[in-house]
Structure formats: C-alpha cells, structure tokens
Amino acid sequence: MTDIAIPDVQRAWINLRGGTPAEALILKSDWPVPKKLAPGEVLLKVQAGALNPIGYKFFAVLPNFLAGRPRVPEYDLSGVVVDTNKSRFRPGDEVYGWVPSNQFRSKEGALCQYVKVSEDWIVSRPHNVTPTQAAGFTLAGQTAYTAFMRHINIQPGQHIFVNGGSTAVGAFAIQLAKIKGAKVTASASGKNEEFVRRMGADKFVDYTKVSVLEYLESFTRTSNPKFDYILEAVGISVPTMYTASDSYLSPQGAFLSVGVQPKDTSLPELLNVAKCFVAMFRPIFLGGNKARWINVFVFNHIENMDQFQKYVAEGSLQPIVDSVYDFNDALNAYDRIMSKRATGKVVVRVDPTSE
Ligand SMILES: NC(=O)c1ccc[n+]([C@@H]2O[C@H](COP(=O)([O-])OP(=O)(O)OC[C@H]3O[C@@H](n4cnc5c(N)ncnc54)[C@H](OP(=O)(O)O)[C@@H]3O)[C@@H](O)[C@H]2O)c1
Numbered sequence: 001m002t003d004i005a006i007p008d009v010q011r012a013w014i015n016l017r018g019g020t021p022a023e024a025l026i027l028k029s030d031w032p033v034p035k036k037l038a039p040g041e042v043l044l045k046v047q048a049g050a051l052n053p054i055g056y057k058f059f060a061v062l063p064n065f066l067a068g069r070p071r072v073p074e075y076d077l078s079g080v081v082v083d084t085n086k087s088r089f090r091p092g093d094e095v096y097g098w099v100p101s102n103q104f105r106s107k108e109g110a111l112c113q114y115v116k117v118s119e120d121w122i123v124s125r126p127h128n129v130t131p132t133q134a135a136g137f138t139l140a141g142q143t144a145y146t147a148f149m150r151h152i153n154i155q156p157g158q159h160i161f162v163n164g165g166s167t168a169v170g171a172f173a174i175q176l177a178k179i180k181g182a183k184v185t186a187s188a189s190g191k192n193e194e195f196v197r198r199m200g201a202d203k204f205v206d207y208t209k210v211s212v213l214e215y216l217e218s219f220t221r222t223s224n225p226k227f228d229y230i231l232e233a234v235g236i237s238v239p240t241m242y243t244a245s246d247s248y249l250s251p252q253g254a255f256l257s258v259g260v261q262p263k264d265t266s267l268p269e270l271l272n273v274a275k276c277f278v279a280m281f282r283p284i285f286l287g288g289n290k291a292r293w294i295n296v297f298v299f300n301h302i303e304n305m306d307q308f309q310k311y312v313a314e315g316s317l318q319p320i321v322d323s324v325y326d327f328n329d330a331l332n333a334y335d336r337i338m339s340k341r342a343t344g345k346v347v348v349r350v351d352p353t354s355e
Contacts, residue, residue: 136345
C-alpha cells in the first residue's frame with residue numbers, strides 16, 4: 001500500500017560502466033522509482049547516502065555483468081519510509097541502514113531519491129543523531145560489530161590494538177571495544193590523534209613517526225603483557241604484522257583483518273598478499289602463529305543492527321562524519337574518500353532539506 005504520493009521517476013546517480021567515479025557515474029533525472037515491492041520490502045525517500053571504499057573499488061574492478069550495471073551506487077543511507085508495504089514501520093518513520101551489496105541481483109543503491117530495501121536492513125533512527133550522521137553508520141559500523149561482537153568475546157580489561165584507529169571501521173571498533181570495557185591502543189597519523197582519543201583510545205601510535213611493526217615488537221620488551229587482540233582496520237598487506245605476532249599477541253587471542261589488499265599491482269605488493277594468505281592458513285606444526293587469523297566479512301543481522309542502534313540511542317556510540325556533500329557534488333565526495341585521508345564518513349545529502 002502506498003502511503004505518501006510518490007513520483008514515477010527520480011534523480012539518481014547511475015553506475016553505467018567501470019572506471020574511476022568520473023568515468024563510471026552519470027546523474028540521471030528519469031530513473032524509475034521502484035514501486036513494485038516484494039513482501040518484506042519498504043520504499044524509502046532517501047535523506048542521505050554515505051560512501052565506502054568498496055563502492056569505488058567495485059567501479060574499478062567489477063565487469064558490468066558482475067556489477068549488475070546500470071545500477072544505483074553505494075549502500076549506506078538514511079531515509080523516510082514512504083511505502084510501508086505492511087511492514088513493522090509506519091509512514092513517515094525515519095530510519096537508517098543499508099541496501100545489500102549483492103551485485104548480481106539488485107539495481108538498488110543509496111545515491112538516489114527513492115530506494116526499495118528489505119525491512120531487515122534498516123532500523124529507526126534515534127532522535128539524538130541527524131540523518132546525515134546516521135547515513136554512515138551501517139557498513140563500517142557493522143564490520144566493526146562483526147569483528148568485536150561476533151568473532152571474539154572481549155572481556156573487560158583486555159588490551160586491543162587497532163591498526164587504523166581513524167578509519168571508519170577502526171573508529172567504530174574502538175568505541176565498541178570501550179563499551180566492552182577493554183583498553184585500546186590505536187594507530188593513525190599525528191593529525192588524527194585527537195579524533196582517535198575522542199573515540200576512546202587510551203594510547204595512540206603515530207605511524208608517521210614510528211613504524212607500527214617496531215612499536216608492536218617493542219611492546220612486550222617494555223614489560224607490558226601481550227595484546228589480547230589486534231584488528232587490522234586499514235586493509236593492508238603486511239604479513240609480518242601477523243607472522244611476528246607471537247611476541248606481542250596472546251596465543252589465545254586473534255589477529256582480525258578487514259581484508260588483505262595490495263597498495264598497487266607491483267610484484268613486491270603481490271608477493272606480500274601471497275605471504276599473508278600462506279600465513280593465515282599455516283598450521284602451528286608447520287611454523288604457523290599461535291594466535292588465530294580471522295578474516296572479517298561484514299554481513300547483515302537485524303539483531304546486530306538493533307544492538308548498534310541501542311548503543312547510539314544511549315549515547316555510547318558517536319556518529320563520525322568527515323564531510324557532507326550536496327547530491328550534485330557526489331563526484332567531489334568520491335575524490336574525498338579516494339584520498340584515503342577522510343576521518344569518518346563521507347556523506348552525500350540527497351534531500352537538501354535534511355539536517
Ligand atoms: N571486510 C569487510 O567486510 C570490510 C567492510 C568495510 C570496509 N572494509 C575495508 O576496511 C578498510 C577501511 O575502510 P573504511 O571505510 O573504514 O576506510 P576510511 O574511513 O576511508 O579510511 C580512511 C582513514 O584511513 C587512515 N589510514 C590510511 N592509511 C593508513 C595507515 N597505513 N595506517 C593507519 N591509518 C591509515 C587515514 O588516517 P590517516 O590520515 O591518519 O592516515 C584515514 O583516516 C578498507 O580497506 C575497506 O575496504 C572491509
């Protein structure tokens with residue numbers, strides 16, 4: 001059932017082909033509004049969308065048939081329910097969440113005015129956060145949640161190292177670790193120290209002044225007990241951070257990685273990727289490491305979304321916004337996230353009246 005007047009066509013950024021965002025995207029004003037809803041789907045009027053590295057990485061590497069092009073790009077969003085379709089939502093409910101990154105089937109994405117999305121992929125937006133703040137919660141937040149609340153069971157007082165405390169994943173991870181009562185040491189460049197400490201980090205490592213590997217190796221020499229867990233939240237391919245870890249990571253602990261990614265396609269980088277894969281699968285009796293390697297893959301679980309939303313509502317989880325761009329300026333938003341220097345989420349305001 002349609003609750004609010006909805007147009008037949010909309011303005012939408014469309015991913016037409018592979019390449020850089022400037023090559024891959026065009027802004028259309030006659031993209032159909034998806035009015036046919038399957039059971040369990042609702043229609044949202046989008047308030048804001050937020051970018052993630054996977055968006056522009058998919059433009060660069062996925063062929064059209066795997067990417068499902070032409071399609072609307074991006075996953076994270078906030079919006080207003082305009083067709084409830086007999087779901088648990090009411091017309092006008094303000095929500096945030098994401099659309100699946102399933103590239104084969106869905107044409108849906110965040111950078112458009114109207115999107116259909118499963119009711120299990122969205123939650124109500126707490127009143128203490130604005131639509132542009134909430135738009136960026138989900139993909140990075142659920143990655144951090146999967147890492148720290150599903151893969152491992154953090155105990156109060158445990159010590160965690162987050163490599164990349166100013167990445168969106170790292171910043172949410174620090175906050176979640178603090179909610180669990182852990183002690184956190186995190187790395188970033190010096191300009192982000194204040195941000196990383198505001199997220200809750202107890203200790204800060206400026207990786208532009210001291211190599212993270214040297215810091216980790218010196219850690220137990222200075223009589224500290226070992227780290228209980230390490231989260232690699234940048235997406236690098238440095239095998240030694242794991243292969244040298246017996247000296248600084250508890251054998252009962254784990255090395256969690258958001259994904260081994262080469263900086264470029266040079267031979268040394270590709271060799272490092274190969275070494276990471278060998279290290280993650282090598283058993284202890286063949287010289288492997290004592291602590292487990294865990295690859296973190298974000299997935300949707302409505303209970304995780306609900307719990308994250310409760311933390312936001314009670315003020316234990318802060319939104320992290322680097323910058324907000326107008327809808328027409330989405331290509332500049334892509335320049336910002338591709339700089340790899342964003343501190344928090346890069347947001348695109350879709351509805352100009354949204355806060
Ligand atoms: N596995 C999954 O399911 C999953 C899900 C989401 C994301 N990811 C991956 O997780 C990674 C992080 O994503 P994101 O959205 O959180 O990134 P992001 O917010 O765009 O990351 C930008 C931040 O990275 C920091 N940074 C860059 N190089 C660094 C380094 N060598 N050491 C420490 N910090 C560094 C920058 O801080 P400085 O300016 O201080 O360097 C900047 O604040 C990406 O590789 C992404 O593909 C994986």
